[in-house]
Amino acid sequence: MLKEETLSTPHDCTECPIRHRAVCARCESDELEVLEEIKYYRSFQAGQTVIWSGDKMDFVGSVVTGIATLTQTMEDGRTQMVGLLLPSDFVGRPGRDGSAYDVVATTDLVMCCFRKKPFETMMERTPHVAQRLLEMTLDELDAAREWMLVLGRKTAREKIASLLSIIARRDATLNLRTPQGALVFDLPLTREAMADYLGLTLETVSRQISALKRDGVIVLEGKRHITVPDFNRLLDEAGDDSDGGMFA
Template sequence: MTKIIPFRNCDGCPIRHRAICATCDGDEFVQLEAMKYYRSYSAGQTIMWAGDRMEFVASVVAGTATIQHLVEDGRKQTVGLLLPSDFIGRPGREIALYDVTAVSDVTLCCFRRGEFEKLVTNTPHIAQRMLAMALDELDAARDWMFLLGRKTALERIASFLLLIQRRTVSTDGLVVPQPTPVSLPLTREAMSDYLGLTLETVSRQFSKLKADGIIEYASKREIIIPDVAALRNVAGEGAAY
């Protein structure tokens, strides 16, 4: 099941043009490439514990991870989804605030935190890229706050499917025949943690979407969206582009 990463250097890296390194110029890029190292985690493994010292920051190269806040009484909320090209960790913070867990097999491109922080201080491009990515994440978090605060269960599921669909097609690159099958990186339970629901409610809303013809199952973890506009409608998103 574990995918072997078939490259050792950044040429041919699948996230080369979207990750933190996307806007680096020649010299900066050389520095980054020199200090990077890969790490792999299998599905279910914890990448980082809340409260732990963070040894590294990293880009997700392949796989899916979640950022989670969990509390003694067992309540859990996923506060961030990490897909390929997303960044883990933050320069300037020593202690992790959240757990990071691999939900599928994950490959990371890591940088020792100390060295990376020096790079951020010294090379404006990287600081600016970090800033742009942080602000994008902040906007995404705010959209999710609306979802968690105001959307119905059905709308949450629909929004989540659209999110995955958007990220998937843009990852795989070129345009694909319209009714694309979308494979879901999360279990029903992991989705419920992300959507502020229970796994039973998630399951029920999937059934409802299927009954209404909004989605079809290729398998339990792979859906087909015959009409994206219809799904967008259910999600309560404008008919935007």
């Protein structure tokens, strides 16, 4: 869900139950009735667990507002975040019964849900929905595998830069640009959540953010508000290939 390709697929129809054209009740009018019938909303408070790993999951849906994380936890408490759900991201596993990981709301969260069975029935009748979901899942798989490189081979500094560039890129359309072309955004995560995402400790996250600030790669106002004066510099710090001008 962090890949470039997905950026274009959510659309801005605020009435859409799932903010993707392929499964949008408004934009695919032939599916409207079925979807409306099985649609409902759920909201969660910051910190609440939406689904526990292993629990039976009888719905699919998407984030409307707020942020949730997918995390895996070992018995001794070590946790690894394996995904980040931002508004318009799809949640669910058509054809699978239980959740494979905890889904935790990190801010107050509103989700739009569909009961799973009827949704699957609808899927069988409308092949392009399954195809769209397949493409979305392939994008998530790419994102997960890209993250494996970050976790396995990058240094702490590169990990931080990778995370910042992904967050900045993720909702590039929403981000402000200063007249000088700098990117401005708010970190949606605490230091601890960043650490869980990056396989680091929160102390190391804090130190590396301070270092990037000291070196002028980023400008920090408060703890969350970030300005990136030169996005290609950030990509360079992340060890990624420069993106060939998209943010030049």
